[in-house]
Amino acid sequence: MKKSVTIKDVARETGVHVATVSRALSPNARALLSAEVVAKIRKTADAMGYRPNRVAAGLRTRRTMTVGIMIPDITNTLFPPIVRGMEGALEPAGYASILVNTDNDPDREARLFDVLLQRGVDGIIDAAVTHMDPHLVRISKDVPVVTANRMVEGSGIPSVINDDAGGIRMILQRLYDAGHRDICHIAGPDDLSTGIQRREAFETEAKGLGLKLPGTATIVAERYNEDEGSRCALSALENSPCVTALLCANDRLAIGAIDAVASLGLKCPEDISVTGFNDIPFLDLIPPGLTTVQILQFDVGRIAAEILLKRMTEPDARVPETTIMPVSIIDRNSIAPPKPGRGRKMRASGRSRKMKQG
Amino acid sequence: MKKSVTIKDVARETGVHVATVSRALSPNARALLSAEVVAKIRKTADAMGYRPNRVAAGLRTRRTMTVGIMIPDITNTLFPPIVRGMEGALEPAGYASILVNTDNDPDREARLFDVLLQRGVDGIIDAAVTHMDPHLVRISKDVPVVTANRMVEGSGIPSVINDDAGGIRMILQRLYDAGHRDICHIAGPDDLSTGIQRREAFETEAKGLGLKLPGTATIVAERYNEDEGSRCALSALENSPCVTALLCANDRLAIGAIDAVASLGLKCPEDISVTGFNDIPFLDLIPPGLTTVQILQFDVGRIAAEILLKRMTEPDARVPETTIMPVSIIDRNSIAPPKPGRGRKMRASGRSRKMKQG
DNA sequence: TACGTTCATGCAAACGTTTGCGAAGATCTG
DNA sequence: CAGATCTTCGCAAACGTTTGCATGAACGTA
Numbered sequence: 001m002k003k004s005v006t007i008k009d010v011a012r013e014t015g016v017h018v019a020t021v022s023r024a025l026s027p028n029a030r031a032l033l034s035a036e037v038v039a040k041i042r043k044t045a046d047a048m049g050y051r052p053n054r055v056a057a058g059l060r061t062r063r064t065m066t067v068g069i070m071i072p073d074i075t076n077t078l079f080p081p082i083v084r085g086m087e088g089a090l091e092p093a094g095y096a097s098i099l100v101n102t103d104n105d106p107d108r109e110a111r112l113f114d115v116l117l118q119r120g121v122d123g124i125i126d127a128a129v130t131h132m133d134p135h136l137v138r139i140s141k142d143v144p145v146v147t148a149n150r151m152v153e154g155s156g157i158p159s160v161i162n163d164d165a166g167g168i169r170m171i172l173q174r175l176y177d178a179g180h181r182d183i184c185h186i187a188g189p190d191d192l193s194t195g196i197q198r199r200e201a202f203e204t205e206a207k208g209l210g211l212k213l214p215g216t217a218t219i220v221a222e223r224y225n226e227d228e229g230s231r232c233a234l235s236a237l238e239n240s241p242c243v244t245a246l247l248c249a250n251d252r253l254a255i256g257a258i259d260a261v262a263s264l265g266l267k268c269p270e271d272i273s274v275t276g277f278n279d280i281p282f283l284d285l286i287p288p289g290l291t292t293v294q295i296l297q298f299d300v301g302r303i304a305a306e307i308l309l310k311r312m313t314e315p316d317a318r319v320p321e322t323t324i325m326p327v328s329i330i331d332r333n334s335i336a337p338p339k340p341g342r343g344r345k346m347r348a349s350g351r352s353r354k355m356k357q358g
Numbered sequence: 359m360k361k362s363v364t365i366k367d368v369a370r371e372t373g374v375h376v377a378t379v380s381r382a383l384s385p386n387a388r389a390l391l392s393a394e395v396v397a398k399i400r401k402t403a404d405a406m407g408y409r410p411n412r413v414a415a416g417l418r419t420r421r422t423m424t425v426g427i428m429i430p431d432i433t434n435t436l437f438p439p440i441v442r443g444m445e446g447a448l449e450p451a452g453y454a455s456i457l458v459n460t461d462n463d464p465d466r467e468a469r470l471f472d473v474l475l476q477r478g479v480d481g482i483i484d485a486a487v488t489h490m491d492p493h494l495v496r497i498s499k500d501v502p503v504v505t506a507n508r509m510v511e512g513s514g515i516p517s518v519i520n521d522d523a524g525g526i527r528m529i530l531q532r533l534y535d536a537g538h539r540d541i542c543h544i545a546g547p548d549d550l551s552t553g554i555q556r557r558e559a560f561e562t563e564a565k566g567l568g569l570k571l572p573g574t575a576t577i578v579a580e581r582y583n584e585d586e587g588s589r590c591a592l593s594a595l596e597n598s599p600c601v602t603a604l605l606c607a608n609d610r611l612a613i614g615a616i617d618a619v620a621s622l623g624l625k626c627p628e629d630i631s632v633t634g635f636n637d638i639p640f641l642d643l644i645p646p647g648l649t650t651v652q653i654l655q656f657d658v659g660r661i662a663a664e665i666l667l668k669r670m671t672e673p674d675a676r677v678p679e680t681t682i683m684p685v686s687i688i689d690r691n692s693i694a695p696p697k698p699g700r701g702r703k704m705r706a707s708g709r710s711r712k713m714k715q716g
Numbered sequence: 717t718a719c720g721t722t723c724a725t726g727c728a729a730a731c732g733t734t735t736g737c738g739a740a741g742a743t744c745t746g
Numbered sequence: 747c748a749g750a751t752c753t754t755c756g757c758a759a760a761c762g763t764t765t766g767c768a769t770g771a772a773c774g775t776a
Contacts, residue, residue, distance in 0.1 A: 029734090053417075055732085055733090056731070056733040057732075058733085059417050060732080064413060064477070087458075101445060117409055118412045364761095377764080377765075378726075387764090412763095414762030417731045
């Protein structure tokens with residue numbers, strides 16, 4: 001609204017050329033000037049309340065010191081810590097971030113890429129990417145991109161993800177150790193790398209443990225939310241009355257699953273054990289206390305940002321294509337031994353035997 | 359990284375002047391041109407993959423189509439819905455948003471204002487403002503500002519806040535109706551408008567109900583978090599062993615308070631009733647189910663954004679200085695009648711009588 | 717036919733920086 | 747002391763748009 005003071009104004013005020021002012025204010029070029037001039041310029045610049053105009057600088061240098069952050073939905077509690085981790089690395093490096101929510105809508109995603117690129121972001125961190133994302137791979141040719149939490153396979157785009165396989169293996173082991181043999185996996189969406197990788201891990205690890213999985217052992221959720229968790233849990237318990245445990249691809253599915261279990265008059269963990277993934281905020285306060293795979297939410301964001309910083313400042317630097325962050329199990333109260341009366345027994349006397357023969 | 363196609367390129371390609379291209383691509387100026395030329399230009403622009411450079415346009419027009427959003431901390435679950443509400447209004451209007459977290463740190467806040475203004479934001483929505491914020495009032499002279507959820511009193515800065523007084527009145531009434539007479543208020547920070555207004559409301563409404571409040575009836579938390587809630591609750595229960603209910607200035611304080619109550623071997627609501635404010639996500643899943651004041655989180659953000667839009671597009675338009683959003687009570691299970699053995703009885707036979715005489 | 721209007725487009729400046737190049741003075745070298 | 751080398755700074759172009767003004771053609775009117 002008000003006319004702001006420019007480099008030209010302080011040049012006039014100090015009786016010096018604008019180029020000199022520019023250099024005096026630039027940390028790099030400052031060395032080219034005499035100390036007195038620099039001091040004088042900085043002093044009067046401060047006094048005049050000069051504030052550098054980064055959009056003008058950005059036009060000239062093609063660097064806006066702004067990055068784009070793309071997430072599915074900030075109201076999904078998984079993402080705020082991730083975003084905060086990114087900011088924690090970006091802000092000290094002088095970058096601001098434009099945050100956009102894709103709602104997992106590809107059209108919206110495409111529009112938002114334009115929103116970011118039109119504003120000349122120096123890089124993009126994408127935590128909303130689908131398993132095969134044509135937009136992103138195209139864009140990654142024009143501007144540095146890093147994906148966080150998810151990845152697009154075989155794209156060469158650097159990604160920071162979690163040890164999905166390890167997490168699934170460990171938590172499956174927990175269930176196994178508790179005595180569970182009839183375990184159903186409520187899988188995440190099959191267009192997301194997390195959904196795919198966790199599912200694959202479940203299936204190979206289950207096989208490794210010698211579990212016999214009927215075709216209905218995996219139920220795929222269409223979205224990572226509570227309603228889908230409920231729907232899939234109901235479906236699982238209906239298809240396979242013998243299941244004693246639901247291994248869910250994330251916490252929200254698990255919360256929905258527990259709700260569905262309760263709606264059938266069953267209890268978690270007494271009747272059905274349930275596990276989650278991510279360890280989202282407040283999960284510890286929700287009964288019965290979900291045993292889950294804890295990911296380093298903050299660090300996923302931070303490392304992704306650090307990799308992007310490296311790619312932006314040294315375009316030729318080599319960065320790891322895939323960074324896998326360690327996970328750990330948080331033991332709470334959603335796993336109990338399988339209830340006598342459920343599980344194997346029904347199976348041994350019932351159709352599973354038949355299926356084996358048939 | 360790669361050279362992108364500019365208005366000049368499509369001008370050359372179409373054999374027309376850059377100004378014509380600019381006009382053809384601008385929704386306003388398009389009318390000045392002949393339909394055929396417009397069509398031709400748009401076609402080849404599309405074909406060439408032209409993407410307008412908003413930073414160049416922003417330099418020329420002094421409008422970046424970007425706004426700054428300032429919040430204390432995105433990992434505080436209160437804020438994501440508010441931010442999402444803002445985006446819901448901003449994005450369709452063509453604005454992107456730069457999100458920054460102040461951590462309630464004034465120095466950081468000042469730095470972040472610079473971050474935003476250097477990038478030429480067209481306006482700022484501040485949900486992190488303190489009760490008297492010298493930075494913001496100064497800045498509000500240069501760029502349109504709206505505050506959300508909080509306000510800075512007497513500043514003339516448009517704000518969208520909640521009916522704090524009404525919420526406190528209603529929830530206090532709930533406690534009163536349940537029979538509580540010895541109620542302690544765990545107040546929010548005294549440099550935040552919400553903390554102040556809720557506290558004032560509590561004290562005047564309590565007086566209106568004829569409650570006699572000892573000087574220790576209000577305990578002020580230094581921050582809105584669980585630890586402070588615990589600390590204040592312990593302090594309250596220690597200072598006034600007769601209290602039967604804790605009316606907390608927000609949900610996180612209440613969660614901490616319930617935890618403290620449990621740590622004393624007491625139960626909520628049987629021994630102590632507790633109430634919250636905001637109705638943050640997942641609160642419904644946390645036992646015993648906090649009775650709280652529900653605010654329209656999404657709408658607070660949305661309306662704030664709409665007011666900012668109006669101020670940005672029509673600087674002289676009159677906008678309401680304070681918009682108060684309605685609140686409602688969500689009844690759950692954290693209020694029960696006061697337990698016999700607590701409350702009045704101890705007081706009648708003890709020091710409160712003395713204090714009255716002294 | 718001459719002249720004022722209207723329409724469609726071109727011209728050029730401006731927005732606030734950054735930066736390669738060059739120039740003048742100071743300092744050094746042999 | 748002449749020439750070479752630094753040091754310090756100014757000059758001007760460039761980044762990609764937008765927009766007030768000018769211009770020329772087409773058109774209507776007297």
